[in-house]
Amino acid sequence: MSDETLAFTKGHGTGNDFVLILDEAGTLDLSPALVVALCDRRTGIGGDGVIRLTRAGVVEGIDTAHPDRWFMDLRNADGSTAEFSGNGARVLGAFLEHSIGEDLSEGFSIETRAGVRTISFLGGHRYAVGMGMGVVTPDAGPQVTIAGVSERRVGVPVDMGNPHIVVALESEDELDAADLASAPTVDPTPAAGANVELVVGLESLPGPVVRGRLRLRVHERGVGETLSCGTGSCASVLAARARWGEGAPVEWDVLVPGGELRVIVHTEGLTLEGPAILVAEGLVDLGALSSE
Amino acid sequence: MSDETLAFTKGHGTGNDFVLILDEAGTLDLSPALVVALCDRRTGIGGDGVIRLTRAGVVEGIDTAHPDRWFMDLRNADGSTAEFSGNGARVLGAFLEHSIGEDLSEGFSIETRAGVRTISFLGGHRYAVGMGMGVVTPDAGPQVTIAGVSERRVGVPVDMGNPHIVVALESEDELDAADLASAPTVDPTPAAGANVELVVGLESLPGPVVRGRLRLRVHERGVGETLSCGTGSCASVLAARARWGEGAPVEWDVLVPGGELRVIVHTEGLTLEGPAILVAEGLVDLGALSSE
Numbered sequence: 056m057s058d059e060t061l062a063f064t065k066g067h068g069t070g071n072d073f074v075l076i077l078d079e080a081g082t083l084d085l086s087p088a089l090v091v092a093l094c095d096r097r098t099g100i101g102g103d104g105v106i107r108l109t110r111a112g113v114v115e116g117i118d119t120a121h122p123d124r125w126f127m128d129l130r131n132a133d134g135s136t137a138e139f140s141g142n143g144a145r146v147l148g149a150f151l152e153h154s155i156g157e158d159l160s161e162g163f164s165i166e167t168r169a170g171v172r173t174i175s176f177l178g179g180h181r182y183a184v185g186m187g188m189g190v191v192t193p194d195a196g197p198q199v200t201i202a203g204v205s206e207r208r209v210g211v212p213v214d215m216g217n218p219h220i221v222v223a224l225e226s227e228d229e230l231d232a233a234d235l236a237s238a239p240t241v242d243p244t245p246a247a248g249a250n251v252e253l254v255v256g257l258e259s260l261p262g263p264v265v266r267g268r269l270r271l272r273v274h275e276r277g278v279g280e281t282l283s284c285g286t287g288s289c290a291s292v293l294a295a296r297a298r299w300g301e302g303a304p305v306e307w308d309v310l311v312p313g314g315e316l317r318v319i320v321h322t323e324g325l326t327l328e329g330p331a332i333l334v335a336e337g338l339v340d341l342g343a344l345s346s347e
Numbered sequence: 348m349s350d351e352t353l354a355f356t357k358g359h360g361t362g363n364d365f366v367l368i369l370d371e372a373g374t375l376d377l378s379p380a381l382v383v384a385l386c387d388r389r390t391g392i393g394g395d396g397v398i399r400l401t402r403a404g405v406v407e408g409i410d411t412a413h414p415d416r417w418f419m420d421l422r423n424a425d426g427s428t429a430e431f432s433g434n435g436a437r438v439l440g441a442f443l444e445h446s447i448g449e450d451l452s453e454g455f456s457i458e459t460r461a462g463v464r465t466i467s468f469l470g471g472h473r474y475a476v477g478m479g480m481g482v483v484t485p486d487a488g489p490q491v492t493i494a495g496v497s498e499r500r501v502g503v504p505v506d507m508g509n510p511h512i513v514v515a516l517e518s519e520d521e522l523d524a525a526d527l528a529s530a531p532t533v534d535p536t537p538a539a540g541a542n543v544e545l546v547v548g549l550e551s552l553p554g555p556v557v558r559g560r561l562r563l564r565v566h567e568r569g570v571g572e573t574l575s576c577g578t579g580s581c582a583s584v585l586a587a588r589a590r591w592g593e594g595a596p597v598e599w600d601v602l603v604p605g606g607e608l609r610v611i612v613h614t615e616g617l618t619l620e621g622p623a624i625l626v627a628e629g630l631v632d633l634g635a636l637s638s639e
Contacts, residue, residue: 098359
């Protein structure tokens with residue numbers, strides 16, 4: 056290891072993984088090239104993104120009444136800036152609790168590029184994240200063509216801050232047969248692209264509360280099929296509730312390829328619950344990254 | 348992080364990456380399940396394999412006159428035991444030098460499941476590894492069918508301790524067009540399978556020594572296309588020399604997708620030279636791995 060090292064923590068939520076870096080004073084020059092190098096799965100640490108934890112007051116372009124709040128500076132693996140990730144926020148919650156020593160038991164407000172969000176520790180490895188409210192457009196009905204799935208299907212557009220097209224499939228067999236190696240084609244094509252969720256409703260499990268239950272796979276724009284998508288899970292629940300109509304459950308279990316999430320629909324917004332696991336911590340050699 | 352942590356180092360050679368673990372006393376229970384969990388690129392550290400560094404005397408089934416020598420216990424990402432990796436041995440060389448404090452300037456002998464191998468530090472990030480001698484069977488000529496490449500081609504079987512089929516292509520365009528998402532089919536099919544190298548000869552660079560120059564892509568059996576293969580590079584050089592005949596160069600530059608290697612053919616065996624980079628070191632939470 057050279058003298059130029061950077062402390063990191065690696066964590067994931069339902070298989071959506073992040074490199075976490077504490078930079079309280081905001082002195083780290085986290086260039087797109089450094090993000091790409093850190094996220095490289097063979098020559099770097101590997102991750103779907105980097106989360107730099109800094110204070111809101113030191114971030115340029117962020118207008119906040121709470122400069123001392125922690126700020127979630129999320130970057131995608133391609134180096135671009137991202138607004139928010141529900142899975143990432145849970146992993147950041149575990150980092151805030153275990154590495155920084157914050158108390159998340161009562162709900163903890165952080166600043167993000169999508170505004171203020173709240174993270175709560177639920178016990179075990181589980182965290183809840185406020186996801187804001189989404190907007191469903193049930194009758195817009197774009198036609199979606201998916202490799203491995205016969206016929207075109209009608210999608211439901213849902214805006215969760217980022218754009219989603221939710222497609223209900225007939226069966227788990229159909230869901231398993233879908234080929235998401237290439238992006239589904241949406242007609243008409245949304246101007247900014249869209250994440251596409253393929254969703255199958257499952258039988259509710261017996262219990263004191265009637266909970267909805269979905270299984271989904273997701274194709275994220277610019278990424279491909281992923282193991283999990285927090286906003287996609289919320290979008291799928293909103294589309295399912297719109298389809299269900301009167302008396303739809305407010306609590307939903309969402310099975311994603313990387314695990315299981317729970318989405319709860321409150322009048323003031325959605326909450327995403329799920330696991331967050333810190334896997335490793337250490338030092339990365341910045342000279343070794345740049346030497347490749 | 349829980350109390351149950353394991354110190355690790357992550358490194359790579361031309362993009363072939365490994366999780367390195369020091370276990371001098373041989374007390375670590377490195378089960379196949381633990382190897383798989385460590386190598387998972389999203390929920391673990393991520394790697395093509397794990398290298399446990401222990402002493403030869405504490406390894407069951409190893410008969411050595413040098414029980415105090417370091418032993419390279421190599422495992423594949425699927426948890427299976429492997430004999431040797433040239434890229435892995437260079438990364439282990441960097442680990443021995445930087446993390447253990449051994450002096451590799453004069454050549455350093457380690458024990459492996461393939462026998463005694465020697466690693467030498469060349470300066471910079473470069474290491475040389477003794478690869479033993481390979482056996483070329485130039486006239487056996489199995490037919491190889493490769494997706495994206497017109498017509499079947501004749502392959503050259505090379506045994507480097509592991510089996511290779513080397514296929515010379517006509518041009519770099521043809522090499523780029525080859526689709527290695529699926530394994531090439533070899534007829535007759537080798538009983539134990541084979542790694543398949545697709546190779547194009549390049550113009551030698553001007554210099555005081557006439558060096559051969561190859562570009563290759565490799566499909567590793569049970570893995571798929573990889574960024575680099577040390578034994579495959581050696582096999583390709585032996586096949587190219589057999590084709591060249593009288594006066595073939597003894598030094599070869601081999602361009603693999605993950606970088607550049609050099610292969611030198613001595614009468615007593617081949618030497619593989621190339622970079623080895625230690626990227627990060629830290630602690631992995633064993634409880635976090637097993638909780639998934």
